[in-house]
Amino acid sequence: xxxxxxxxxxxxxxxxxxxxxxxxxxxxxxxxxxxxxxxxxxxxxxxxxxxxxxxxxxxxxxxxxxxxxxxxxxxxxxxxxxxxxxxxxxxxxxxxxxxxxxxxxxxxxxxxxxxxxxxxxxxxxxxxxxxxxxxxxxxxxxxxxxxxxxxxxxxxxxxxxxxxxxxxxxxxxxxxxx
Amino acid sequence: xxxxxxxxxxxxxxxxxxxxxxxxxxxxxxxxxxxxxxxxxxxxxxxxxxxxxxxxxxxxxxxxxxxxxxxxxxxxxxxxxxxxxxxxxxxxxxxxxxxxxxxxxxxxxxxxxxxxxxxxxxxxxxxxxxxxxxxxxxxxxxxxxxxxxxxxxxxxxxxx
Numbered sequence: 001x002x003x004x005x006x007x008x009x010x011x012x013x014x015x016x017x018x019x020x021x022x023x024x025x026x027x028x029x030x031x032x033x034x035x036x037x038x039x040x041x042x043x044x045x046x047x048x049x050x051x052x053x054x055x056x057x058x059x060x061x062x063x064x065x066x067x068x069x070x071x072x073x074x075x076x077x078x079x080x081x082x083x084x085x086x087x088x089x090x091x092x093x094x095x096x097x098x099x100x101x102x103x104x105x106x107x108x109x110x111x112x113x114x115x116x117x118x119x120x121x122x123x124x125x126x127x128x129x130x131x132x133x134x135x136x137x138x139x140x141x142x143x144x145x146x147x148x149x150x151x152x153x154x155x156x157x158x159x160x161x162x163x164x165x166x167x168x169x170x171x172x173x174x175x176x177x178x
Numbered sequence: 179x180x181x182x183x184x185x186x187x188x189x190x191x192x193x194x195x196x197x198x199x200x201x202x203x204x205x206x207x208x209x210x211x212x213x214x215x216x217x218x219x220x221x222x223x224x225x226x227x228x229x230x231x232x233x234x235x236x237x238x239x240x241x242x243x244x245x246x247x248x249x250x251x252x253x254x255x256x257x258x259x260x261x262x263x264x265x266x267x268x269x270x271x272x273x274x275x276x277x278x279x280x281x282x283x284x285x286x287x288x289x290x291x292x293x294x295x296x297x298x299x300x301x302x303x304x305x306x307x308x309x310x311x312x313x314x315x316x317x318x319x320x321x322x323x324x325x326x327x328x329x330x331x332x333x334x335x336x337x338x
Binding site for chain 1: 207209210247255260315321323324328329331333
């Protein structure tokens with residue numbers, strides 16, 4: 001009788017107890033090949049001559065994609081150069097353009113790792129081609145994903161400037177490594 | 179005295195049988211679950227996958243399936259925590275009362291603390307059922323290459 005009572009109790013405990021099992025989930029992730037920078041806009045600005053020196057500004061909007069997925073040994077850098085503003089047979093001074101700041105943010109839909117920048121990019125004279133300057137870099141393990149980068153440029157327009165439509169080409173290049 | 183003994187024995191036999199509701203839970207899905215390879219492209223990505231468990235229940239107290247899991251990890255790198263996004267049932271055999279889930283709000287972010295991802299309310303869920311849970315794994319654009327692994331611990335018990 002005692003033996004049966006124990007068996008019945010064990011059955012009751014089993015009925016109420018939890019059963020657990022583990023399922024291992026493996027999720028392989030491979031890096032893509034993309035390391036690229038593209039221009040998102042063609043900036044322009046207008047100045048009305050007034051007899052005084054003036055400063056105008058524009059913003060070059062870029063997008064960097066680093067899909068390599070490198071935990072170590074990655075990173076990238078952006079270099080920039082520009083041509084002088086020319087128009088109507090005239091040019092603006094060689095040192096007319098100044099990079100005032102560079103900002104970086106994650107593009108919508110991309111939980112990126114913002115670039116850990118060590119490059120100087122505040123109040124930097126925009127170099128004239130073929131000279132280039134590094135204006136943004138991403139240390140290893142940073143700059144991953146799709147990053148929107150804005151170059152904010154100030155342009156000095158001397159009072160002696162002739163009325164015309166001036167243009168300058170800013171070239172931005174990306175290279176692997178910070 | 180000899181007449182009384184069989185009566186007592188019958189009473190002892192019948193009482194446990196009446197109280198003991200049978201309940202079993204097992205995981206049907208084979209482990210490991212290997213997901214399709216994701217190639218990083220600069221944008222956030224995600225995948226869903228399912229895990230099926232089987233419940234056999236004859237009691238009236240309802241039941242629940244709980245899950246816990248650490249964030250998928252590859253070395254020191256980790257993805258966001260897994261999420262349970264849906265659950266469904268299918269009668270396998272003898273289902274006098276289908277499961278009526280209650281109090282579930284998807285998505286549920288899994289952690290090391292077990293939480294109920296599917297259940298059958300009081301008086302429901304009698305029979306043998308396959309319960310399929312859908313999980314979401316997220317790959318942020320900043321993920322690094324590697325094979326990320328997580329273990330989902332599933333348990334079933336009586337009571338909703």
